[in-house]
Amino acid sequence: MTISRLDLDGAGSPAALVTRILQLEPALAIPVPIEQLCRQFDITSIGELDTGGFEAALITDECKSAGAILVAAERTRQRRRFSIAHELGHFLIPSHLPRPGEPSLCSAEHLRLHDTKEQDRRRRMEAEANGFAAMLLIPPPVLRAELKAIRRPDISDVVRLARLFDVSKDAMARAYATYTREPIAIAVIRDGCVLRTYRNAANFPVLAVWRGQPVPSGSLAGIPFRPGQVSDVEDCEPSLWVREPDDRTVEALTEQVLGQREGFSLLMLVAELRDEQEFEASQRW
Numbered sequence: 622m623t624i625s626r627l628d629l630d631g632a633g634s635p636a637a638l639v640t641r642i643l644q645l646e647p648a649l650a651i652p653v654p655i656e657q658l659c660r661q662f663d664i665t666s667i668g669e670l671d672t673g674g675f676e677a678a679l680i681t682d683e684c685k686s687a688g689a690i691l692v693a694a695e696r697t698r699q700r701r702r703f704s705i706a707h708e709l710g711h712f713l714i715p716s717h718l719p720r721p722g723e724p725s726l727c728s729a730e731h732l733r734l735h736d737t738k739e740q741d742r743r744r745r746m747e748a749e750a751n752g753f754a755a756m757l758l759i760p761p762p763v764l765r766a767e768l769k770a771i772r773r774p775d776i777s778d779v780v781r782l783a784r785l786f787d788v789s790k791d792a793m794a795r796a797y798a799t800y801t802r803e804p805i806a807i808a809v810i811r812d813g814c815v816l817r818t819y820r821n822a823a824n825f826p827v828l829a830v831w832r833g834q835p836v837p838s839g840s841l842a843g844i845p846f847r848p849g850q851v852s853d854v855e856d857c858e859p860s861l862w863v864r865e866p867d868d869r870t871v872e873a874l875t876e877q878v879l880g881q882r883e884g885f886s887l888l889m890l891v892a893e894l895r896d897e898q899e900f901e902a903s904q905r906w
Contacts, residue, residue, distance in 0.1 A: 635753035652787035677704035679725040699789040710753030776889040795819045804892040812884040826867035837861040842888045846880025
């Protein structure tokens, strides 16, 4: 690997940076060797963070001449990889300027932010670093090729792809929902409540269930599943999960659940959408 920070000159946004990296390293291994990339980009060390309440930190000077990354101890390999990529994003994105003499500390909440239109500058920076990390660890061209080979969406694909890219199932669920052309949505659930949902607004209708709300009564997601257990694909009423009047655009909707540890589960919703002309005709009738 011969790439260096000089090769990234002129690339400012997370997407532009990752695109440049992938162009210059077309044979980049999967899983992405994130620690090796850090060394190429002047990160001199990756150590453990002993500051309570934080997941990761970047230590650098005002000019970002070099940097060091710290990651909270006793985290899964996948979580550690994402934290390192997140801090590398802070280091490489030109507009993420460090405060003199202070490390950039990132909490677990910061690593869950994805809205790059946040009004608060700090939250926007964290979302940008997360976007960089997600695109770098799950390169979109590679993921699209994998998704193209899938005949019908299945929650087991999330597990397989998470292993392939060496990322968490949550990170893969978000990428899967974002880049697939199929009309799917994925919900992260814990103890019967929806924590977050992922969907591509271009191909899946607006959901009726929001963060913090209980799983709809009658949903397959209300049944406890063992960690690693994958349910059968079951039909459900579109109105359970899709907001009115968008539910009328859905001809059929299926649910499938993956059980996880500590009360977590992943729910995949796959929609069969009505033909647009057919739907408009039915509305006129």
